Structure formats: structure tokens, C-alpha cells
Amino acid sequence: MAVRPEGAPCWADAMFDDVDAAKRFYGDVLGWTFAGPDPRFGDYTQAYSDGRAVAAVSPTMPGMEGGAGHWCLYLASPELDATAQRVRDGGGEVMMGPMEVGDFGSMLLVRDPGGVVFGVWKAGTHEGFDVEGAPGAYGWAEVYTREPAAADAFFRKVFPYRVRRMEDTDMDFNVYMLGDDPVLGRMRMGEEFPAQVPPYVNVYFTVPDCDDAIEKAKERGGTLHFGPMDTPFGRFAALGDPQGAAFSVIDITTTKGEMPRTTEVP
DSSP, X not given: OOOOOTTOEEEEEEEESOHHHHHHHHXXXXXXXXXXXXXXXXXXXXXXXXXXXXXXXXXXXXXXXXXXXXXXXEEEOSOHHHHHHHXXXXXXXXXXXXXXXTTTEEEEEEEOTTSOEEEEEEESSOOSOSOBSSTTSEEEEEEEESXXXXXXXXXXXXXXXXXXXXXXXXXXXXXXXXXXXXXXXXXXXXTTSOTTSOOEEEEEEEOSOHHHHHHHHHHTTOEEEEEEEEETTEEEEEEEOTTSOEEEEEETTOOOSOOOOEEEOO
């Protein structure tokens, strides 16, 4: 697969206190299989769906144990130094990097002005997802923030995004576009989100049956946070795994309703 254009989602991974438990959970819920851990990179373990790389899990870094797990989305960049400078110029923070990861590529870990943490990846031999939109694979992602205007300004400064606002809805929801392609959503966190829930990137994984995935997650100690809900994009639900990592599942083959109208944001 070709290297993604700048700003396109290209990879997702998560750290867990109990990696074996995470592998069992996601293996059962999403059908993943796993490579052996790579001791050169902190036992980083790649996940596969139908033999194709879709994500990775790894142990929590020493000294950071005891917190909730979380999924990190990576956005593609051809030049990390330039991206890092735009992050700083936009009021964000470079938390880590640029850091080389063998010959696989190099990365940044970044925080936007509202506290949303995400990664940036410059591909080497590892170009990212082998497949998207297939069962078990990455499907979509949304920035959940309490500072939507700041997020829009920041992401437009760092990446070559156009922004379109979703109309005819009570939500404050924008879509970040690369050309004519939607690549990332931005949702304002309202009062329905408890104050202790930090801003984050919500990663969606594709499933053949949303309701079946919900039941599997609940049976294996996961939590249903929202849904299931039918939309023109698919039937989806927001979940939490037993270690506290939030994620969503979506069945893109089951759709309902008309596509919402969007308008360009100047």
C-alpha cells in the first residue's frame, strides 16, 4: 500500500498494563491475531485481521502503570521536523520525538491546545494499515474536544485540511478533508461527558455485526458507553475495554437515513 498523504490516518496502537488480557479481549471482539512481541521496541506487538496488519498493542511504559489504557491514532507526515514546528506554532506541544523506530519509520507524540493527544508517523518500511474498512480493521476516527474552535484552527495549521461543518444536527461536528476525501471528524464534548473524561481521539474499528461485537465486549468485561445507533454511515457503538481504553465499533454495511448536508468552513 502506498504511503498515505500528509494528515491521513495511518496507524493506531495502545498501551496496556496487561497486554495478554488486551490480546484476549480484542482477539475475541474484533477477531485479531497477534505477532510475537518485539523486544527491541518494548515488546510492541502487531495485530492482524485476516493476515493483514491493522493495529498494535504494547506494555505500559515503566512508571506509567495503573492508568487506563488508551488508543493513539497516528497521522501521516512526510517531514517530522516541519510538522513539529507547525504543532508548536499552532499552540500545541510536542511530547515526544522526532524519534526513529528502527527502519520502520519515525514518530512524534503530540498534544493539541485542548489536550487531545495523537501521534504523527513518517513511514519507513512500515507504511501503516495494510487494510481499512474491512472486518477488524480501522474504519474512522474523531477528535473529541471541549475546545472545538481551537482544535479546528490547530489541525488546519498543522495539516492541509479543509473543514466542513455538518448541518441539520444538534451536534457541533466538523469533518476534516484532504481534497474531497473526509479523513477525520471533530466532535465537541458537551455536558454528557463527565468532567473527568479527558479529550481524546475516538478510533472506530469495522465489524461485520455491531450488536454481536457489543455482546462479545460486554461478556468479556467491556463497557457499552453509547449505542448502538443507526446512521447513514453505519450502525455503531462506543465501547470501553476492561482496562479502560475507549474505542468504537461500526458496521458500515448497515446504514439508515440520508447523508447529512455539510458546508465549507472558511
